[in-house]
């Protein structure tokens with residue numbers, strides 16, 4: 001699993017927010033532990049695969065549907081060049097167009113939003129998608145993966161984007177690099193929020 005040392009500090013799992021269990025604890029469960037009747041969508045952006053690994057883990061544990069936000073014009077393969085381009089986009093307020101995503105939030109109860117950290121913030125392509133969605137009544141969990149900076153401003157970004165949206169904000173998971181499909185921190189995070 002790719003782990004980039006963007007900053008030297010290592011950080012583990014950070015929990016923010018205080019949303020408790022939203023569903024009855026005695027709800028029926030499948031063999032994998034996922035609750036019957038729970039409809040979950042994971043929407044993520046990932047340039048180098050780390051955030052995609054979190055999406056896969058959530059899918060493996062809950063049976064969630066997974067949707068990847070992509071930019072119409074992809075970022076370059078080369079890592080350093082991507083960081084330079086993203087920096088310039090942020091400085092100049094350039095918003096890269098994203099491809100349409102075939103997800104109907106009206107059909108889900110909970111949404112997991114997962115992003116890489118890009119220059120201390122939630123990556124703009126995911127923010128661009130979040131901005132135009134209707135999250136009213138949804139439980140929304142958030143996650144960032146990072147290269148050493150930890151939580152940074154990613155949770156704040158989600159909180160700002162979702163303020164006044166009617167979403168019920170779950171807790172946030174911070175992941176250094178990527179995860180395996182049976183990652184215990186991911187499992188704990190999902191359970192904390194009543195998704196397992």
Ligand SMILES: Cc1cc2nc3c(=O)[nH]c(=O)nc-3n(C[C@H](O)[C@H](O)[C@H](O)COP(=O)(O)O)c2cc1C
Nearest residue numbers: 006046047048049050051116117119120147148149
């Ligand atoms: C444009 C860009 C900016 C980044 N900025 C940060 C940062 O501010 N802090 C940090 O810890 N990691 C930073 N990273 C590293 C990524 O957050 C980290 O590798 C992440 O897990 C990548 O997720 P992905 O593989 O899903 O794209 C940056 C990476 C890129 C490409």
